[in-house]
Amino acid sequence: MDIYEELVRLKKEGRPAALATIVQCIGSSPQKEGAKMLVRDDGTISGTLGGGCLEAEVVHDFGTVFEAVPVGDSTSVVIATRGHNHNLDALKAALKTKAPYIGLLGSKRKKAVLFRTLESEGVPEADIRRIITPVGVPIGSVSPEEIAVSIMAQVIQHRRRQSNENTPHTSHTSCGRFVQEDGGDKATAADC
Numbered sequence: 352m353d354i355y356e357e358l359v360r361l362k363k364e365g366r367p368a369a370l371a372t373i374v375q376c377i378g379s380s381p382q383k384e385g386a387k388m389l390v391r392d393d394g395t396i397s398g399t400l401g402g403g404c405l406e407a408e409v410v411h412d413f414g415t416v417f418e419a420v421p422v423g424d425s426t427s428v429v430i431a432t433r434g435h436n437h438n439l440d441a442l443k444a445a446l447k448t449k450a451p452y453i454g455l456l457g458s459k460r461k462k463a464v465l466f467r468t469l470e471s472e473g474v475p476e477a478d479i480r481r482i483i484t485p486v487g488v489p490i491g492s493v494s495p496e497e498i499a500v501s502i503m504a505q506v507i508q509h510r511r512r513q514s515n516e517n518t519p520h521t522s523h524t525s526c527g528r529f530v531q532e533d534g535g536d537k538a539t540a541a542d543c
Contacts (some may be wrong), residue, residue, distance in 0.1 A: 366391065368391050370390075372387050381401035382401035386398070422445075423449055423450075424451060426452075427452040427510070428454065429502055429506070438465055439465060446478045446481065452510070454484065456484075486502050487505050
């Protein structure tokens with residue numbers, strides 16, 4: 352997908368986005384001058400500035416991100432940063448939102464360190480319980496693509512569970528139809 356076409360599409364839809372461009376390189380760099388990264392209002396990106404520190408600089412103030420991007424009760428937040436300090440800032444900002452899913456990419460050790468820090472800073476236990484870490488459905492993922500699939504599977508699972516809790520008399524079938532549990536409409540494999 353061409354980054355400029357995507358920028359035009361987002362503008363037509365009235366969606367905010369930011370385009371970051373490398374204008375000067377000093378020393379070695381994984382990307383060269385002219386490399387671009389589009390950041391959409393939902394936090395997804397297109398293109399790259401080379402990853403690591405440079406991309407982290409583009410989105411360095413997590414509080415500003417959550418002020419700029421509307422986060423409501425149907426928003427899922429997945430935090431994947433370069434270190435404990437950034438994770439802590441991102442978690443604090445995410446906990447101020449109504450997001451029902453706040454996931455953190457990280458190890459059990461990282462979880463223990465961050466949760467102890469949040470507790471020592473007086474963050475209520477109920478808020479800390481909102482954080483899901485490590486994130487993802489255990490599918491044995493190894494590559495970044497597989498990890499992304501496992502995380503998105505968990506996001507979908509969480510959203511569906513929440514939807515079912517709010518709609519007590521219906522359930523979902525594998526083909527996506529709602530089914531009345533009280534004996535009404537029933538979906539069969541032939542319906543899918």
